[in-house]
Amino acid sequence: MTDRYLGSGTIPDTSDGLTGPVPAHLPQRLAxxxxxFSWYTRAGSAEPYEDLDAAVADAASLGxxxxxxxxxxxxxxxxxGLDALAEDLEIEGLGAAPDGGFYGQRTRWYDAPGGYRIDLRERLLRLFDATxxxxxxxxxxSWEYQQSPAFAASPGWFDAIDAVPLGERYRVLAGAWDRMIExxxxxxxxxxxxLVELHNEVDFSILPALADGGAAQVEWLSAQHPDLLVTASYGKPPHLAMHRVPDGLGAAQFHVYSYGVLDALQKRIDIRSEGSADFPNPELRALLRTDAPGVAEYGRAAEWKYRATVVTDQMIxxxxxxxxxxxxxxxLEEYGTYREVMRREIESRVIAIAEWARAQGVPALVGEGWVGYxxxxxxxxxxxxGRALAEHGIDTALARGVWGVVLCSNAAPHHPxxxxxxxxxAQNARILAAD
Incomplete structure (x- = not known):
């Protein structure tokens, strides 16, 4: 036998260690x-975040x-000009529905009954005190150009940020973060x-492409605070063409969702569209509760709330x-057809993120994942x-040197x-014990 390189070259390919260094004062792995936004939109009486200290203590107890x-x-x-609103923010959720409940009542993240007021700046300090x-x-x-203002009773928050010209939004965000950090x-x-993210999921928000001014603002904010990690996140990074992600990000905080069988169902029942003439179609009607009202009977939330969020009335x-x-x-009946594709997709996307981060010399995080909505x-x-898919994602992330990872987007106090x-x-213990 003779050794043959077969195109492999002589430089070893390694994924040992973190993809990039993290500040010394931070943990070497993040669970x-x-x-x-639920920490302030689900903070009413008897809701998961009413007592912030208790919620933080509970998270710590889970690792x-x-x-x-x-x-x-x-x-x-x-x-x-929103200081007065911030100090007395009325949380409404999507508003009262005609059945006596509220819009979004059986919808993840949007199941906010509202009915209370908060001083959000004071609440932010209380959260940090608890941590x-x-x-x-x-x-x-920030989820502000994606959905956060939709939970307020007044459109004032959304109207103010929507009035910022599209090309100025990243600059205004960077300035706001600079003042918040101080x-x-x-x-x-x-x-x-x-970590400071200029904005959550810039590709699914009311923002220009990150390359159109956003990356420059990430670099500006990083220069103001060189001891902190600054970046922006993608909901669906270009996994097959990661060179399209602009340089200058201080971390690769990208999300890994593998919709697979869920996407097949969503397309079948046309639930993510808006304005479909035949909604709900026969396939969706076959899945509805027996007490479901008609679409017209159920009605819609206030019109401005749909402009303030990426979620459609058909989804609600x-x-x-x-x-x-x-x-x-x-x-579950259809999952077998998609199982291997979903597993491979999670694995390949995590690897793509990690390898991009390693090439950039920055830490990688999976701040959301794994299946979907x-x-x-x-x-x-x-x-x-779902847990098996999550564990597969976590396994891959740890093996590839990803610094931080969620167990699942649904692993939080406001979810079952x-x-x-x-x-x-058990999963958090694995993450924190990783080399």
């Missing part, structure tokens, strides 16, 4: 729970050491900041009234199938998955 949030920088520090007491760090992001630093919380109606058991049954009471992702406490502890 992330995704609290998004999490990082929380990813919408910190609402434009509302709090955008210089847009300091319980030993967690915070990934700061505010948190003055209150002794700078070392709690794990469909998720509010689909029979979750029938939904799960369809997914399901009804609130659906159990596909919480069940054995939070009840899977032993599973969360």
């Amino acid at each position: 992330i729970t995704l609290w998004d 999490y050491n990082a929380i990813r949030i919408c910190a609402a920088p434009l509302l709090l520090f955008g210089g847009l 300091r007491r319980h030993g967690l760090v915070v990934v700061l992001a 505010f948190l630093s003055r209150h002794g919380h700078r070392e709690r900041i794990a 109606y469909g998720y509010d009234w689909v029979d979750a058991d029938a939904w799960d049954t369809w997914l 399901t009804p609130l009471r659906g159990t596909f992702e919480e069940g054995p199938v 998955m939070w009840a899977l406490r032993a599973w969360q502890r």
